[in-house]
Each structure stands twice: as structure tokens, then as C-alpha cells.
Amino acid sequence: MSVDTATVRRVARLARIAVSDDDAEAMRGELNAILGFVAQLGEVDVEGVEPMTSVTPMAMKKREDRVTDGNKADDIVANAPARDEHFFVVPKVVE
Known part of the structure; x- marks a missing residue:
């Protein structure tokens, strides 16, 4: 399986990662290398x-x-500033 730049952009969009044109090309090579290694493990x-x-x-x-x-x-x-037995004492926040 070979990954093209469109697939890299789609994966980046799904992962919510901003990828520039130069980065997309570099990622394409890296993803192809990873997939090649996974295919090799399958053998x-x-x-x-x-x-x-x-x-x-x-x-x-x-x-x-x-x-x-x-x-x-x-x-x-x-180290609690205020406590009652084994409980933390906090100011009331609900009126």
C-alpha cells in the first residue's frame, strides 16, 4: 500500500493536525516507510x-x-489550610 499526499492530508485532518505542503510530503515518505515495515512484519x-x-x-x-x-x-x-478531622474545609460557593 502506498500513501499519497491526499491521504496524508486526510489523516492529518482527522487527527486535527495542521500540515504544510512541505510537511505533507515528508510525512508521506514516513508513512510509506512505516506501512512497509508493517507489511514486512506480516510476512x-x-x-x-x-x-x-x-x-x-x-x-x-x-x-x-x-x-x-x-x-x-x-x-x-x-498541609491543608483548614480541616475538620479528616476532611478539607472549603468556603461555601453555592448560595
Whole structure:
């Protein structure tokens, strides 16, 4: 697949990117190179290759999924200019 300047302008418009004439020509070459690389990857034989998430086999560390308050309420409001227990005090903005 080859990308022409009209396609570059359309992609730029969809991405909401302003592209000058000189930039469009440079982007055309870059997009064609990227698409060529993707086509080259499509030619690789991956039959029988298992998908992997890491180059080295490893087990992910897991923690118990439980809800807590983090035990950091005092730390969170420590620098607040005004507070009431573990809550920030802010001026009333609704009349």
C-alpha cells in the first residue's frame, strides 16, 4: 500500500493536525516507510508461536483485592489550610 499526499492530508485532518505542503510530503515518505515495515512484519511465520507478555517467564505479583482507606487520612490533610478531622474545609460557593 502506498500513501499519497491526499491521504496524508486526510489523516492529518482527522487527527486535527495542521500540515504544510512541505510537511505533507515528508510525512508521506514516513508513512510509506512505516506501512512497509508493517507489511514486512506480516510476512513473518508465527505458526505455533505462543503469545507472551514478557521475554522471560515470570509470575506477576498479586495482592489481596480489598478496599481500605489507605490509613493516610492524616497525611493527606496535613498541609491543608483548614480541616475538620479528616476532611478539607472549603468556603461555601453555592448560595
